[in-house]
Amino acid sequence: MTSPPPLIEQHVLEYPGGYTRSVGTAVSRYLTGLRDGVIVGVRIGDGRVMVPPTEYDPETGAALDEYVEVGPAGTVVAWTWVSEPRSGKHHLTKPFAFALVRPDGADVPMVHVVDVAAADEMAVGMRVMPRWASERVGYVTDLDAWVPISDGETPSAAAVNTAEVSGEPVTGITVPIRLEYEINAGRAPSKYLRSLAEHKIIGQRAVDSDKVYVPPRGSDPTTGAPTTIEVEVSDVGTVTTFCVVNLPGLSEFAPEVPFVCAQILLDGSNTPWFGLVQGLPADEVRMGLRVQAVWADVLVPDARSIKWFEPNGEPDAPYDTYREYA
Amino acid sequence: MRDVAVISFAQETAVKDRERNEVEFISPVVRDAVAGSGIARHDIGFTISGSCDYLSGGPFTFVQGLDAAGAWPPVKESHVEMDAAWALYEAWVAIQTGDVDSALIYGFGKSSLTDIHEVITLQTDPYTVAPLWPSMVDLAALQASALFAEGDVTERDLAEVAARSRRDACANPFAVVSEEVDADTLLGRPVTHAPLRDSDIAPVTDGAAAIVIAAAEVAHDVCARPAWIRGIDHRVDAPHIGVRDLTTSASTRRAGEEAGALQGGFDVAELHAQFSHDELLLRAALGLSAETAINPSGGALGANPLMASGLIRIGEVFRRINAGEIGRGLAHATQGPCLQQNLVCILEGE
Structure with a gap:
């Protein structure tokens, strides 16, 4: 006798309206910069310029406050290709590259995207410049993508921001987060749930115990023994x-x-x-x-x-x- | 320091298990590990698990896992939101304090319930990186790209690692990917996440594992061939990926130094390499010589149940010492994007 397969449900983990985060000083400088069409880094203890900036030295933890404008052009130091952008996740809708891009004047690269037509247009060492979003709201995608720059070309300044924003520094962001799950009830809970549809309540107990658990989860929580005996309560x-x-x-x-x-x-x-x-x-x-x-x-x-x-x-x-x- | 040994190990894996819930998945390995330890369940002094609530999609789901562990009358219990190799570290510390003499460690993860690569994205910086949604594979591919740019590593090096892992996995009943294959064949397959191929990427795996460790006075009584923990340490790199040198693994090197791994002499090293190039980085960081057999189980490229896979590396080394096949081995576990956190554990027979 085969029993029907355990029950499976779709489950979405989502924060309606997005997850709101206060950004703090350093990320505020970075996101306010992006909104204004510039890239801001910070000088760390060993003299290097790091972007995006943090409030603390990544090695020593010392407080940092020497903010430095970097770029606008930069160099790709590593890349990979995304052949199938994920709807609702990636902000670009056609295939693109993730890359580590080191803006001119910075000593460490930043994770962002490069927009080219095909993977064979990507190379380590290629020169890129920002393509700014026309509506910039103080979010990481205000820098819409890095794009190739040809020899001798000068990156153009960001166009006037078409978004209605105050001149105040960015203090918070709203990040949509959505994960989709296929939850499976398991063998014991499935039997219990199916019993409800038959106007019954079925629990389970382990062989060496007289304790009946409803709903059953498959094991006796006191001993960990499997609850193999079904009991209608x-x-x-x-x-x-x-x-x-x-x-x-x-x-x-x-x-x-x-x-x-x-x-x-x-x-x-x-x-x-x-x-x-x-x-x-x-x-x-x-x-x-x-x-x-x-x-x-x-x-x-x-x-x-x-x-x-x-x-x-x-x-x-x-x-x-x-x-x-x- | 108290001498502490691994005395039993059990594991279970599946590609995409929709039959059993987490409790039903954990129960058999906990039962087997406890039975194999020779210590009665309630004589084991400490119980600790490693798991990630984001894998199951609910808050505090790790608490339900305790239903599988036999937790009544109330046991001394803890949990880490990390691979269970870090739970083993905490258990080892608990034994060092003299508070307990033995511990049950288990880890579990059903990686197939959601898009695991998106889950790992949420471990990245939530302001400047996560909103772009680079997956765990994308970030690893960036590391491989940086390594290629240095010029010392080629596609063929990766393919050799992948082919050897897939071949070795054929002898491992818990591997979910295995294949008699050579590097040339793999190089003929498409690059899917430049510069990586699917064969360079650990498979999505559901699974659970459990280990029992004990102090010498207990271990000698119950285990004919314990695997003694001669060194264990874990270290972390900066979370900001750009600021790290992705062509080395500084935290692995440091953990290896602290654990005493750099003197070498290992018959086997089980490295938690979730990508082919991870193995190259880890071998270099730990200075492993050609005499050391790397990942004879097939490693994480054969099966990679998140939150248990690092613990399984320790279990695999134990299993070989316990069977008398080897005398000394190294186990490594990792967590986080681009080998962010690394644990090294050295095991020896009598």
């Missing part, structure tokens, strides 16, 4: 502890406030289980309250299958029956 249980929620709008699934979320020890299980409690005023919910699951009309292999728990009319459970779990 009741949809009736005891509230071991609870919280009255007065914050509205926490989730699209949350009921109107005030509502109660609770740890519920399902009969036959040894791990309290998270659920909502409805069917009585929030201020009447109490430890020991006996409750029963209210199942959704449409059952699915996830937590939405149980809408909430309601009192089932039994007398409250004595404290001793759940004290180990409270």
Whole structure:
């Protein structure tokens, strides 16, 4: 008998609107420079000029404050080719090079991009100049890309900034970050989740233990032993502890406030289980309250299958029956 | 200093495991490493893991990994957001303090759940580098390009490393990439991340590994052939990639000096080279001679489960000492773009 494959979900890790960062003194000088169409580095303790600048010497940690304008032309000291730019990540939409470019007047190179038509136009030692974005907002892509410069050509100054920006130094940036995942539940949680779609709650226990874990994760957390034995537990249980929620709008699934979320020890299980409690005023919910699951009309292999728990009319459970779990 | 030895090791790898969650992945290696140690689970004094929450996409997911470790009654526990080789270092320090006599170390990472190369981008400077989204491979390729520009390293040198690794990986059941191949054949394949070919780049790998280490008074009792840790050290280079000399690995050199590696005499070196040119940089930094067999397991070019791969290097050297195949070996682990952080561990038989 083969069991169905474990459940897989798509998951996006994203900070809506982007991650906001304050930039500090040195990065402010750098990004304000880019906004103004110049590249700013800093002199470090051994006399070298480093770009982008930092507030501290990378070797000694000493404070630095001698900012130096470098470039505008520069030299490629290393490169690689990106044949498939990533949408939503790379700011260039056609193939380009990542490169270490050392601006004239600087002693160390910086990571940035070079825009040429094909990889065979790239070479270590090639001379490049900045192509500035027309709208510059104080971000690393204000320097849109380095581009080849021919012998004797003079880099042109950045055009007037078309972005509406104040003359104040850049103090912060907003960085979009998005990672996409394929999360897999694993064998044990998949069995549990599928049981919810069948109007059942399936936990697991290890061979050498009588503790039943719901939801199961595949191992007995006390011993690390695999939980190979499936156990159906009741949809009736005891509230071991609870919280009255007065914050509205926490989730699209949350009921109107005030509502109660609770740890519920399902009969036959040894791990309290998270659920909502409805069917009585929030201020009447109490430890020991006996409750029963209210199942959704449409059952699915996830937590939405149980809408909430309601009192089932039994007398409250004595404290001793759940004290180990409270 | 207390004498401390590696006494057991277990590992597991897969190309793209969608059957098991992290706990189900870790459990077997923890169980095997503990069983192999001859020490009862709750007699092991310290438990520590290495993992990266960004790999699984949730905060504090490493805590769930403890479900696999048998953590009740409460164990003395720690975690590093680093390859588990650094967890082993912390465990070694814990034993040196006299606080504990033995430790369980495990590392795990399912690199296939997301685009691992984008995850590593987020380790770079968040103001001036990460917003450009250079991947881990792009940054490594820049290092290779800088190395080529020096003129001492050629494409063929890289292809020789890649071909030997792929051939050696054929004998390693945990390798996810292996092939009987020579350098000429690899040189005939396309350059994918100039100047690198796919064969120069470690494969995306899911995996977990666990090791038990113990102080001499315990190790002698439970292990016939322990692998003694004769030196261990880790060092870090500046995070600003431009300011580093990418044609050498200064932090590897320093860690090697501190660990006592530069006197040589190694039968085997397992180097955590995630790219072919990494191996050349590491060999030079550590001054490894031609007598030392490099990465007989196939190395990270055969399987590279992030957060466990460095620990596996230590485990591979242990395994050979424990089997009586070799007397003295070096293990290396790395983390961060362009070999930013490096750990060197020297292991010896009796």
